[in-house]
Amino acid sequence: MRWLLLLAGGLAAACGVVSGISHGNVSETIAGATSTGVNAATLVNDLNKCDQMGALAITFDEERTIGGTVALNWVQLGGGLLVDVPAIPDASLKTPAQVPIAPTPRNQLTVYLNVVGKNVAQRSSRPTLQWTFGVVDSPTVNAFSAPGGYVFVTRGLLLKVNNEAELAGVLAHEVAHVTHKDAFVIYRQTKIDRCKSVAYTKAGSKEAGTALRSYGPGFIQQAIRALDAFNGVLDLDSVANQALLTLFSDELVHRYFESGLGRDQELAADAAGLELTVAAGYSPRGFVGFVGALPNDGKAFAHHPPPRDRVVAMNLLLGGNGLEPLSALAVDTSKLPLVPLGNQLAAAR
C-alpha cells in the first residue's frame, strides 16, 4: 500500500505519529513521575491496564468501529470514492436502507461492484458480515480492505481487469484478509503502544510527550481520563473514548502504510481467495492470470510477495506444476467461466 503514502503526501504530518515509540529509561520515567505527582505505582498500574487492553478479545463492535476509521483514511488518501452522494443531511445518511440512490453511472458502478463482491463474500467464513465494496478514484492498480467488511479497489485496477473472474479474485483476496482478521495483529500491538504512550505522558515522560506532539493538550487529557476510567471493558464507540479511538486509528493506518501485512498473510489470502473465487463459480485462471500479469517491480500491490511467487504458490495449490498451470484441475475448472465484465465499468473510464 505504499502508493497511498505517495498519494497522501501530507499524511505523516497530519497524523504526526511514529511507530516503535521509545519511552526512554523506565526508572528515569518513574523518578520523573514522582516529581509530576504521579507515583510509580500509578504508572505501573497504568502500564498493566494497557497490556490488559491489548489482551482483550476484539469484539465485532470494536472491529467495525476501528475498521470504519481505517476505511475513512483509505477513502481520503485514495482520492475519494466514485459515488454520487445525495444532497441530504449527514443524519439522513445514517439509515442505509432509506438513503435515496440516484441511478447515475458512478452509483451503478458501485452497485455492480457490490453485487459481484457480495456474491463472493457470502461464500466466505463470515457470510453475514455487512460487506461493503467501493471504488476509490486513483489511477494506481491496488485493492485494500479494512476490518469489519470494507473492501476497496482503485479505478486503475478496474481499468486493468479483463474479465469478472479477475475482479472477483481480487475482491476475494481482500475478503480473505477480513475473514482472517489479519489487521488484528498490527492493531493489538498498536493499542498497547499507544496506550503506553498516554501512560508515560501522564507520568511526565518527555519522549512519550514528543510521540504525541501533534495532539493538543485537551486531547491528551481526554485520553488520560479514558485510561483512568478503563475497567477491563473497552467501548471505542463511546464519546468518552474518542481520543483513544483517534490515537489507535491514526497509528494503525500509519503502520499499515509502513509495512503492510506479512508475506504469509498475503499468500494465505491468495489461497483462500482462490477457494472463494471457485466457490462463487468463476474459473481460478482469472485471478492467477491477473496476478501473473502484474509487473515484478513492486509498484502495483506493494508489500505483497512478488507476483511470480504468488503465481507459483497458487498453481501448487491448484495442483499444477507451473509448466502446465491448473492441469490437475483442468477437467473440472476448465468448465468454469471467466465471465465478461459488466457494462457498468464504463463509469470508471
Added chain:
Amino acid sequence: MRRLGPWGLLALGVAGGALALTAGDKVYVRARDTQVLKKASPTADTVAKLQPGDVVVWRGADKDQPQWHRVDVQGQVGFVWFSNLSAKPPDKELLTAPKGSRPVDPQAFASSGAAGKALTEGAIRYGTQDEKNKGDLKPSMHDAVRQTLTVEAIAQQRSVAELQSQAARVQGGTP
C-alpha cells in the same frame, strides 16, 4: 464409498486435499436463502430454504450434474448447488456483552442488529472532528464520511434476489 473430486474439495473449503468428505459427513450452508431442490436442476421444486450455518448431511455429487450435491436435511432429500456448502462451519462473531464479549453464530449475528451497522457513531465522530478536517487533502475527511455512508447504503440495499441472480449469471442457470 463416494468421495469428493478435487474441484469439489477446493470449492468446499478444504483446498490442498487435507480433508476429504465421505458420504454421511455433516456439511454447512454458506449463503443466505440457500435452496434445497427436489432434483439436480435449477428449475426443480424447492424442498427447503436454509441459512448460513445450517447443517445438512452430505451424500455426494450428482452423477450427471456434479455441481449439484445431494444432501439430507430435515428428514428430506434434496440437491444443493456446490458453492453454497462448506466443509467448515461459518465463523462465530464476538458481540459486546456486559462482562466483555459473547460468541454468536451467524444467524444470531444477522438478527442482532450489529450486522446491519453502517459506519459507527465513533467512526463518524472520528471523521467529522475538526482536527481531521484542517488540512488540504481532498476529499476532506468529512466528505469521506458522506461518501462511505453512501456506498454502505448501496451495499446494504442489495437484495438476496439480486445476489441469486448474479450467482445464476456466473454459474449458468442456477436459481
